[in-house]
Amino acid sequence: MQTRRWGDLVGGVQRALRYATADVVVAQTLAFLVNAAILVVAAGSFHGVVEQPIEEIAEAYRLLSPLLGTPLASLLFALALLAAGQSSTITGTMAGQVVMEGFLQLRLPDWQRRLLTRSLALIPALAVVVWMGEGATTELLVLSQVVLSLQLPFAVIPLMIFCANRQLMAALPTPRWLLQLGWLCAGLIVLINAFLLVSGIAG
Structure with a gap:
């Protein structure tokens, strides 16, 4: 949004919001299709073939190539995980930039900001894996998703309060139907x- 400054006039802000909405809709639709494709491939590959449920990423990695008949399957799976991790860290870096510059008024050179935000994301995870071993990867992944789920209301509820505040929204109030939704x-x-x-x- 900060790179799409169309001026402070209402028309310029509305135009920026339209572009941002289109951007989010396209990105989330593509993400949905990719995730749906992953689930379909996993279901088609493992259902009825593997007796025990696949609970570890390493198990899925080892079994994909034999089941699908090509060594590229496991490689593509690993590359997809790497891409997902990079996407996550990039998102975290951008969020850190917004928080530091927009809310804390803390401006750092790009390399320092990236180093700080990515270190905050990677160092704790790396420390847990080094301390507890590779076997803790799945537990760490599940725990991270639980934490993300539990903190989501702390982001969504203030956002809804801000959007419902007509004084804060000024000339761009949120429609009632959108607030209710x-x-x-x-x-x-x-x-x-x-x-x-x-x-x-x-329990």
Whole structure:
């Protein structure tokens, strides 16, 4: 958004928002199609062929090539994981830039900002793997997804409060139908997290 500054006029901001919306819709649609393709390939490859459920990434990596009949399958799987990791770290770097520059007013050279944000993302994960061994990778991955799920309401609810604040939104108020849809999604996220948390504690 910061690279798409169309001026401070309402028309310029609305134009920037239209482009941002199109950008997000295209990106999320492509991400959905890629993830759906991964699930379809996994289901078609392992269902009815492997007796025990595949619970480790390493198991999937070793079994893909024999099941699909080509050594490229495991290689492409590894490259896809690497690309997913790079995408995640790049997203984290961009988020760190927005937070540091927009909220904290902390401006650093690009290489320092990238080093700081990526170090905060990679060093804890690397330390856990080195300390607990390669076998802890799956547990670490699951734990990271649990943490991301639990922190999601802390991002969504303030966002909805900001969007509902007409004084803050000024000449660009959020439509009522969109606010209602947003609050519905936020409520579902909170309920699902609460259910998972209670289920996890109850065992």
